[in-house]
Structure formats: C-alpha cells, structure tokens
Amino acid sequence: MSARRPLPRWADIALLPAINLLMAFLVSGLVVLFVGENPLHAIQVIIYGAFGYGDGFGYTLYYATNFIFTGLAVAVAAHAGLFNIGGDGQAYVAGLGAIVVALALDQTHWLIAMPAAIIAAGAMGGFWAFVPGWLQAKRGSHVVITTIMFNFIAAALMVYMVNRVLKPATTMAPESATIAVDGRVPQLRQFLSFFGYSPVNLSIVVAIAALIGVYILIWHTKFGYAMRVLGANPTASRYAGISNSRMIMITMTISGALAGMVAINEVMGVQNRLVLDYVAGAGFVGIAVALMGRNHPIGIALAALLFGALYQGGQELQFVIPGITREMIVVIQALVILFTGAMEGLFRPSLERAFMLMGPEQKTEAIAVSTAKPES
Amino acid sequence: MNTQRSDTTVAAAPAAGWAIELEKINKRFGAVHANKDIDLRVQRGTIHGIVGENGAGKSTLMSILYGFYTADSGTIRVNGQVQEIADSRHALALGIGMVHQHFMLVDNFSVLENVVLGAEDSGFLKPSLTRARKELNRLEQEYDLEVDPDAIIEDVSVGQQQRVEILKALYRGAETLILDEPTGVLTPKEADDLFRVLETLRDQGKTVILITHKLREIMAITDNVSVMRQGQMVATVKTAETSPEQLAELMVGRRVLLRVDKSAANPGKTLLEVQNLVVADDMGITRVKDVSFAIRAGEIVGIAGVSGNGQTELLESITGMRDQKSGTVVLNGKPLALEGDDGAARARKAGLAHVPEDRQRMGLVTTFAEWENAILGYHDKPAYGSGPFLDIAAAKKAAADHVKLFDVRPANINLKSSLFSGGNQQKIVLAREMEQDPDVLVIGQPTRGVDIGAIEFIHNEIIKMRDEGKAILLVSVELDEIRSLADRILVMFDGVIVGEADPATATEGELGLMMAGINKETAPRGLGIAEQGPLP
Incomplete structure (x- = not known):
C-alpha cells in the first residue's frame, strides 16, 4: 500500500486514451461477432469508409468540424470549472442568427455574409449560454442543470421559429427559405476535386482558427489565466481579486459562441437552410471529445477527427454490411463514448501501478518490497 | 555537534517493561525514504514524546504502528511479542489506539453513539448502547474524563470532542494511546485539561505517545522524548535531562533562535485604520462585532485568540474577500471600496498585501x-x-x-x-x-505547518518589512509567535477585541484567560503550562 504517483504526461494524454479506445473497439468487436458478422471486416470497412477515399474523408472532416466546435465549447467552460452540457441547444439556437443574416445578405458575397453570420451565430449561441451563466453567477443555479434545461427550451423555441416565423408560405416542410448560392459557405470540393461530393466546407478553416484562438486565450492571456484560477480553485480566485461572477458569465458566453459555430457549418455550409434538429447530438459528442482531448486544442482536434471518422465509417458500415443495422452503429458509437468519456478513468489505477513497476528506480524498490521478509 | 546520540540514556529495560518496541523500521514511498532504520522503545506507563519537523517521518512511523502502512522491513514488538500489524483493527486488538489530529466523529450523533460506532456487539443497537453507557461511566470516573454521554457532538467544545476520541480508544481497550498534534485546536486552558487527563492515564498504567511540534508541551508533560529528522531517529532522551534549545537543535540539525531578535518598534503615521467593522460568516451569523483598531507604519499588531472567534472573518473582510455588514477600512487616509467579489483586487491596488491563513x-x-x-x-x-x-x-x-x-x-x-x-x-x-x-501587509497564520528552520526565516522577513516602515497585521493561533513578533497584542474573543496587551509584560496565563473571554481579575488561576510565564 504505497502512495500512488501520477502518470507521466505522455501516458496520460496518449496511452490512456489509446487503451480506452482499444477497449471500446474490443467490446464493439464482440458485439459485431454476436450478431454474426466479422469484426475485422467491420473495422476495415470503417477505416476505409472514413479515410480511404476523398468523399469519405470529406465527410469525416465535415463531422469533425462540428465536433471541434462543440468540443472547444466544453473545454473552455471546463477550464473555468464549469460543465456546459448545453452545447446542443446553443448550437441549435445559433442557427437563428446564422439563417437571418445569411438570408439577408445572400445577394452580396459569401465573404460578407459568412463573417456577419459568424458574429450573429456566435451572439445567439453565446446568449443561450450566457443566461445559464448569469443564473449561476447571480442566483446560484447550477449550470449543469440549467444548460440541459436550455436544450429543451431551445428545441421548443426552434420548432416554433421554423414553423411559424421562418417557413415560407410556399413550403410544406418545416424549414426556412433556402440561402442563395452567393451567400453559402464555399465547399472544399470547389477547390479540391479530391473531396468529391462531400459536404466539407470552409467552416473547417474557422474550426482551425478557433482551435488556435482557444489555445491563445487559455494559456497566453490574462483572461485565460483568471479563468484557470477560477477553475482550479474558486477561493483562490476570489483571493486574487478575480470577479468570479463576471468570469462565469463571460466564459459561458464564449463557450456558447463556440458551440454556435456549428450553425455556420450546418446552415450555411451543408443544408443551406434552417431545418429542425440539424445539430443531431453534436453538442453531446463534444463532451466526449473534450474529455478525450484533455481539454487541450490539439487533443480536441484529434478526438474530433476520431469521432468524425466513427460517424462516417459507421454510415459506410451499414451500407456495406447489411447485417449491421443503423442501431448497431449507434451501439458502437455509444461504446466509444462510454469508454473514452464516462469510464475514462477505468484503467488509470492499474496503469499507474504498472508505471510504478516499470521505472528503473521503482523497479528495484518494488522487488525489494516484495522480497523483504519481516525479521522474526 | 553530538547529533548522532542514540538511545543510550534509556537503554536499560525498565521495571514496567516496554509497551512498544520498534526495531530497524524502514519505509519508502517511491524515492522518498520516509523511515530509515528507526529504533524506538516506549516504556510502559510513561508519556513518550515524538518531535520532528514536517516530513521528518513521525506520522509515517505512527501509521506503521497503527496499521495504516506496512513497514518495508523491521520488527514491531508489542508487550515483548513480535507482531505484524496488518490494519488498524489489528492494532486496536493489540491495545494500540490513536487520536487523530482531525477528529473522526459523526457531528450529529451523541457522544455515546460515537463511542459505540464501529464497535457494536450485534446488529441491534440497544444492548450495545446500554452496555456502553455503563462502561463509559466507569471510564469517565477512572480517568477523570467527564463528558455527557447524551450530548450531541456538534454542541460540545473542541476539547470535549477530543475527550470523546480518547474515550473511543479506551472503550476499545487501548493500553497505548497515540495522540497526533492534540493541542493544535485547543485553548491553553483546554490544553492544560488534556495534559491532566494524560497524566491520569499514565498514573493508571496506560502508555501515551504524543506527537507534537510544540517543544514547550514536550517539556511540560513527557517523560521521554524521541527526536526525528529526515526519516531518522536522531535521539531519545529523558525529558528532565534536556532543554528546548537542545531539542530544536536536534530537530533541525543546526542552532536555531527560538526567540525572535528584534529591535524596538519605531511607529510612524497611521497606515491602516479599521472602524466599527461588522462582518457575518457564510451562514449569516455575525462573527466580527464592531471592531476598531489602527496600525501605524513600522509596527506589528498581533491578533491573538482561539481560532474561530472571528479572526478569519476579520482578515477576509479587511482584504476584500468577504463583504462587510458595516464599518470602514481606511488605508493611507483613503477608505477602501471593498464590496463586490473583486474587492481583493481593489485592496491590492491600494497597497494592501495579504498572506492568507490557508x-x-x-x-x-x-x-x-x-x-x-x-x-x-x-x-x-x-x-x-x-x-x-x-x-x-x-x-x-x-x-x-x-x-x-x-x-x-x-x-x-x-x-x-x-x-x-x-x-x-x-x-x-x-x-x-x-x-x-505594499504599504500594509496582512498575514494570517504565517508559520502554520512550516518547519522550524523556515519559521526563523519567515519571522525575520516579517521584522524586516516592519523595519522598512510597513504596517503589519498578524493573526496567529500560535500564542508564542504573536508574543515574539508583535509590538502590540489585541486579544479577540467572540468577535470582539476584549483587550490589548504589551507582549513584553503580558504573561501567557493572562493572555490565555483573555482568549477564553474571562476577565483576569475574577478568574481562578489555571494549572500547568498556562502559568509558566514568559517564554524560556
């Protein structure tokens, strides 16, 4: 019974997620085996489907774009000690800002419409997170509760807005008018034919900019410093004269604005109109992405790519192997989220023990402990 | 320097025999060798002190004895029998009990229920409680440990809670009691009471092991004392044959000044003025009641008091961490705007630095x-x-x-x-x-949990600040520290400053009574260390 020591950094950020992922795939493999299919073949299909050809890779990147935004949203809040699980609702409401601006400016040029829509979507997503932040800062209502409630409010609000306000009289489907071609975010396939018909678009550039921006914000600004003090020790931040209430409100707003960028990808880059439920759970995947990416932009980029690949590879899987249904894909995705997210710490203790035995100086000591006999 | 002195002074087997014998105990945590070939023999029916700086390995050693850790090598003998103590249940069965620094009590249970907790006879509580009540009465009488068995823990004083901890150990049949820093939370009077209890326990044949860093307590109460330094046992001596200076030197490995060397204060203009401050705690209970005082440039004002009498709230409100109900804090002639949750930032900007208690x-x-x-x-x-x-x-x-x-x-x-x-x-x-x-430095508990060597350094830095013409407000539960550093002492009790004392003339007894809220003219004199007068 000796004191446990933390893992070396590389093991914490690389080895542990890799083990978790491997476990998720192993269990998924068993499930695939159980329904009578070949797991190795399934893996092969997933990998090929996600990375093997231009269209598939494009889809992977398109999904990853969403997950980068929602993962960053969770990570920014997490650095300030806040658990924003309302990324879904924030991304959804942000669509209002995006569609209104896009429809208003779609006769100009995407270089005008896109930045304006980014601001509008960010403002709407930020507002949707600011309110729970304000409630926590001023009223003590926990953001975990309020942000999840705001997801439901967002869903109801959007159904109303789409059906009663945004839907043109000429359409039957619950969707807004379509954005004119000039107002849409350009597709990457317009520049690189490699991507075939996949919907990956310039929003991915925004996502990369957001990754860099968040990195600078958290580790190179005074605001980021204050945010991390608050997240690590709220008493110390009050001691340091940091206004915790103001920090909570601003951080939640930034977090919501980041989640809101999903609307740029979906509304202006893919659907070209506002449809119901376009977020499709990306907000929740963001939680797993941030957890797996250790709240660091590089980790988030990699984790987002992984989940993007799973989504795209999963789609491919149900086409290629008919025995694996849509529900099976969801099971596999759930297993990955379970192992990399919810049960993230499952293998930490045993890994820590293993490391204590592996270090050169620890090894001799471990041997000494196990061979020592009390003199009697 | 004769620091390698071994336990020759108490080597001969005593008439009563050894209660505990530890031989060549080794324990490593990773690269840290926490206990290095420790030999320790504790004579039955004595109070044995163990002193050492933080990290010297005292707690590790006691944890090995109490079964929290297993030694890497070495032998433990209890009453002459070699034992391998696997866990604390086993230690208890061997008659070794421990009173932890932080009490392990259920706050909303009664004294009796706490004593029985974990030592019930059967699935039904009633018979256990009846038997325990009888046993508790006997123990209380035998060891002079009065506690109301039906009192709820959160309603009784800290000193009483400690007695419950001791009773718990005795109820489980402890013959040897280990006390880890038992006086940290007590008033001088309560500490006296505790020592009387320990003496009674010794006189009834129990063995007491006392871990502390307060040399004065070691001198006042123990029969033998062992000194640990950097994982090694450097000496075991008879208390009567040693001095605090010698023990301090053994602990640190070099000569230490126990008394701070400082010149007389040369106060200038008033830098910090606190006027009619009223502060409530998180529960809304008023903890600071209309406190006013002033500190001038070049002086150290110490606030003495048993912890929990409003010092924390006072410090936090002066430094902008806690909203005040009324009153003003004036720094350098200008009132400080401290409201809001970033008040600390404005206080700092105005020139008020804060070393927090925790x-x-x-x-x-x-x-x-x-x-x-x-x-x-x-x-x-x-x-x-x-x-x-x-x-x-x-x-x-x-x-x-x-x-x-x-x-x-x-x-x-x-x-x-x-x-x-x-x-x-x-x-x-x-x-x-x-x-x-800064112009004003507010310091809470400057040396809590700090090694003796560093204490000396910190004290000198504080004096240096004073001599540079800063105003310093010092809050500490260590009375010795306040007495040696402060130029003026304010005593706080129940949220009020009950008196001011001159550290040069006030005795510890007088201060102790003020700290307990007792008017010094009418109160009876305490026994033991509170009467020892000025520092050695």
Whole structure:
C-alpha cells in the first residue's frame, strides 16, 4: 500500500486514451461477432469508409468540424470549472442568427455574409449560454442543470421559429427559405476535386482558427489565466481579486459562441437552410471529445477527427454490411463514448501501478518490497 | 555537534517493561525514504514524546504502528511479542489506539453513539448502547474524563470532542494511546485539561505517545522524548535531562533562535485604520462585532485568540474577500471600496498585501506551476503583460527572483506548486506579497505547518518589512509567535477585541484567560503550562 504517483504526461494524454479506445473497439468487436458478422471486416470497412477515399474523408472532416466546435465549447467552460452540457441547444439556437443574416445578405458575397453570420451565430449561441451563466453567477443555479434545461427550451423555441416565423408560405416542410448560392459557405470540393461530393466546407478553416484562438486565450492571456484560477480553485480566485461572477458569465458566453459555430457549418455550409434538429447530438459528442482531448486544442482536434471518422465509417458500415443495422452503429458509437468519456478513468489505477513497476528506480524498490521478509 | 546520540540514556529495560518496541523500521514511498532504520522503545506507563519537523517521518512511523502502512522491513514488538500489524483493527486488538489530529466523529450523533460506532456487539443497537453507557461511566470516573454521554457532538467544545476520541480508544481497550498534534485546536486552558487527563492515564498504567511540534508541551508533560529528522531517529532522551534549545537543535540539525531578535518598534503615521467593522460568516451569523483598531507604519499588531472567534472573518473582510455588514477600512487616509467579489483586487491596488491563513485553499493554486502562482492576484498588472496578453517571460522572471530571494526549494519555477513542502509554499506566497512593496501587509497564520528552520526565516522577513516602515497585521493561533513578533497584542474573543496587551509584560496565563473571554481579575488561576510565564 504505497502512495500512488501520477502518470507521466505522455501516458496520460496518449496511452490512456489509446487503451480506452482499444477497449471500446474490443467490446464493439464482440458485439459485431454476436450478431454474426466479422469484426475485422467491420473495422476495415470503417477505416476505409472514413479515410480511404476523398468523399469519405470529406465527410469525416465535415463531422469533425462540428465536433471541434462543440468540443472547444466544453473545454473552455471546463477550464473555468464549469460543465456546459448545453452545447446542443446553443448550437441549435445559433442557427437563428446564422439563417437571418445569411438570408439577408445572400445577394452580396459569401465573404460578407459568412463573417456577419459568424458574429450573429456566435451572439445567439453565446446568449443561450450566457443566461445559464448569469443564473449561476447571480442566483446560484447550477449550470449543469440549467444548460440541459436550455436544450429543451431551445428545441421548443426552434420548432416554433421554423414553423411559424421562418417557413415560407410556399413550403410544406418545416424549414426556412433556402440561402442563395452567393451567400453559402464555399465547399472544399470547389477547390479540391479530391473531396468529391462531400459536404466539407470552409467552416473547417474557422474550426482551425478557433482551435488556435482557444489555445491563445487559455494559456497566453490574462483572461485565460483568471479563468484557470477560477477553475482550479474558486477561493483562490476570489483571493486574487478575480470577479468570479463576471468570469462565469463571460466564459459561458464564449463557450456558447463556440458551440454556435456549428450553425455556420450546418446552415450555411451543408443544408443551406434552417431545418429542425440539424445539430443531431453534436453538442453531446463534444463532451466526449473534450474529455478525450484533455481539454487541450490539439487533443480536441484529434478526438474530433476520431469521432468524425466513427460517424462516417459507421454510415459506410451499414451500407456495406447489411447485417449491421443503423442501431448497431449507434451501439458502437455509444461504446466509444462510454469508454473514452464516462469510464475514462477505468484503467488509470492499474496503469499507474504498472508505471510504478516499470521505472528503473521503482523497479528495484518494488522487488525489494516484495522480497523483504519481516525479521522474526 | 553530538547529533548522532542514540538511545543510550534509556537503554536499560525498565521495571514496567516496554509497551512498544520498534526495531530497524524502514519505509519508502517511491524515492522518498520516509523511515530509515528507526529504533524506538516506549516504556510502559510513561508519556513518550515524538518531535520532528514536517516530513521528518513521525506520522509515517505512527501509521506503521497503527496499521495504516506496512513497514518495508523491521520488527514491531508489542508487550515483548513480535507482531505484524496488518490494519488498524489489528492494532486496536493489540491495545494500540490513536487520536487523530482531525477528529473522526459523526457531528450529529451523541457522544455515546460515537463511542459505540464501529464497535457494536450485534446488529441491534440497544444492548450495545446500554452496555456502553455503563462502561463509559466507569471510564469517565477512572480517568477523570467527564463528558455527557447524551450530548450531541456538534454542541460540545473542541476539547470535549477530543475527550470523546480518547474515550473511543479506551472503550476499545487501548493500553497505548497515540495522540497526533492534540493541542493544535485547543485553548491553553483546554490544553492544560488534556495534559491532566494524560497524566491520569499514565498514573493508571496506560502508555501515551504524543506527537507534537510544540517543544514547550514536550517539556511540560513527557517523560521521554524521541527526536526525528529526515526519516531518522536522531535521539531519545529523558525529558528532565534536556532543554528546548537542545531539542530544536536536534530537530533541525543546526542552532536555531527560538526567540525572535528584534529591535524596538519605531511607529510612524497611521497606515491602516479599521472602524466599527461588522462582518457575518457564510451562514449569516455575525462573527466580527464592531471592531476598531489602527496600525501605524513600522509596527506589528498581533491578533491573538482561539481560532474561530472571528479572526478569519476579520482578515477576509479587511482584504476584500468577504463583504462587510458595516464599518470602514481606511488605508493611507483613503477608505477602501471593498464590496463586490473583486474587492481583493481593489485592496491590492491600494497597497494592501495579504498572506492568507490557508495557503493551500486560498493563497495558491496548487495545480499550477510555481511561476503561475508568483503572479496570482497581480496578473492584471502591466508588468506581467500589455493589453489582454500574459507576458509569460516577465512572470517567470518575477518567479525566479522570488525563489532566489526567499530561498525556495527546490528552486524550480516550473514545478507544480503542490509538490513543494508547506514551508516552501508559504515562502512562495510571502515572496509574492512582500515583493510587491505594499504599504500594509496582512498575514494570517504565517508559520502554520512550516518547519522550524523556515519559521526563523519567515519571522525575520516579517521584522524586516516592519523595519522598512510597513504596517503589519498578524493573526496567529500560535500564542508564542504573536508574543515574539508583535509590538502590540489585541486579544479577540467572540468577535470582539476584549483587550490589548504589551507582549513584553503580558504573561501567557493572562493572555490565555483573555482568549477564553474571562476577565483576569475574577478568574481562578489555571494549572500547568498556562502559568509558566514568559517564554524560556
């Protein structure tokens, strides 16, 4: 019974997620085996489907774009000690800002419409997170509760807005008018034919900019410093004269604005109109992405790519192997989220023990402990 | 220097025999050799003190004896029999009981229920309680340990709670009692009572092992004392044949000044003025009741008092961490605007630095690197970056300066702050606050959990600040510390400043009575250490 020591950094950020992922795939493999299919073949299909050809890779990147935004949203809040699980609702409401601006400016040029829509979507997503932040800062209502409630409010609000306000009289489907071609975010396939018909678009550039921006914000600004003090020790931040209430409100707003960028990808880059439920759970995947990416932009980029690949590879899987249904894909995705997210710490203790035995100086000591006999 | 003196002075087997014998005990945690070939023999029916700095290995050794840890090698004999103590249940069965520094009691249970907890006879509680009540009465009478068995724990004083802990151990048949820093939370009077209890226990044939860092207690109560330093047992001596100076030297390994060397204060103009301050705690209970005082440049004002009498709330409100109900804090002639949750920032800007009582919870972000903590509270200053950006190089430069000036060890500014020892963490906080050249320095518990060697350094730095013409407000539960550092002592009891004393003339007994809220003219005199008068 000796004191446990933390893992070396590389093991914490690389080895542990890799083990978790491997476990998720192993269990998924068993499930695939159980329904009578070949797991190795399934893996092969997933990998090929996600990375093997231009269209598939494009889809992977398109999904990853969403997950980068929602993962960053969770990570920014997490650095300030806040658990924003309302990324879904924030991304959804942000669509209002995006569609209104896009429809208003779609006769100009995407270089005008896109930045304006980014601001509008960010403002709407930020507002949707600011309110729970304000409630926590001023009223003590926990953001975990309020942000999840705001997801439901967002869903109801959007159904109303789409059906009663945004839907043109000429359409039957619950969707807004379509954005004119000039107002849409350009597709990457317009520049690189490699991507075939996949919907990956310039929003991915925004996502990369957001990754860099968040990195600078958290580790190179005074605001980021204050945010991390608050997240690590709220008493110390009050001691340091940091206004915790103001920090909570601003951080939640930034977090919501980041989640809101999903609307740029979906509304202006893919659907070209506002449809119901376009977020499709990306907000929740963001939680797993941030957890797996250790709240660091590089980790988030990699984790987002992984989940993007799973989504795209999963789609491919149900086409290629008919025995694996849509529900099976969801099971596999759930297993990955379970192992990399919810049960993230499952293998930490045993890994820590293993490391204590592996270090050169620890090894001799471990041997000494196990061979020592009390003199009697 | 004769620091390698072994236990020759108490080597001969005593008539009563050894209660505990430890031989060549070794324990390593990773690269740290916490206990190195420790030999310790505790005579039955004595009070045996164990002293040593933080990290000397006292707690590890006792944890091995109580079954929390298993020694890597070595022999433990209890009453002459070789034993392998696997867990604390086993230790209890062998008659070894422990009273922890932080009590392990259920606050909303009665005394009786707490005593029985974990030692019930059967699934039904009633018969156990009836039997326990009888047994408890007997123990209370035999050892002079009066506690109302039906009182609820949260309603009784800290001293009483400690008695419950002792009763718990006795109820489980302890013959040897280990007490870990038992007086840290007690008033001088309560400490006296505790020592009387310990003496009774000894006279009835029990063995007591007392872990403490207060040399005065060792001198007052123990029969033998063992000194530990850096995982080794450096000496075991008869208390009657040693002195506090010698013990301090053995603990640190070099000569230590126990008394602070300082010149007379030379107070200038008033720098900090607190007027009619009223402060409530988080529960809304008023803890500071209309407190007023002033501190002048070049003087140290100490606030003495048993912890929990409003000192914490007083400090927190002066430094802008806690809203005040009414009153004003005037710094350098200007009232401070302290309301809002960023009041601390305005207090700092006005020239008020704050070394908080609880550095781990407040003064440091323990998960941050050392350099990140070197700018905590001052990160908004232009010196640490222009505009919104943080100038990491400037912050690291400041951190490196602090580490050098205050001799922080290890001198690695990239190391995580939690990995520094208590004394070095305190130096990190002190360096940060002192190097900003404040007018007023407010310090809470400057040496809590700090090694003797570092205490000397910290005290000298505080005196140096004073001599530079700063006003210093010092709050400490260590009466010795206040008496040796302060130029004036204010005694706080129940949220009120009940009196002022001159450290040069006031005895510990007088201060102790004031701290207990007892008017010194009418109160009976206490026994034991409270009467020992000025420091040795």
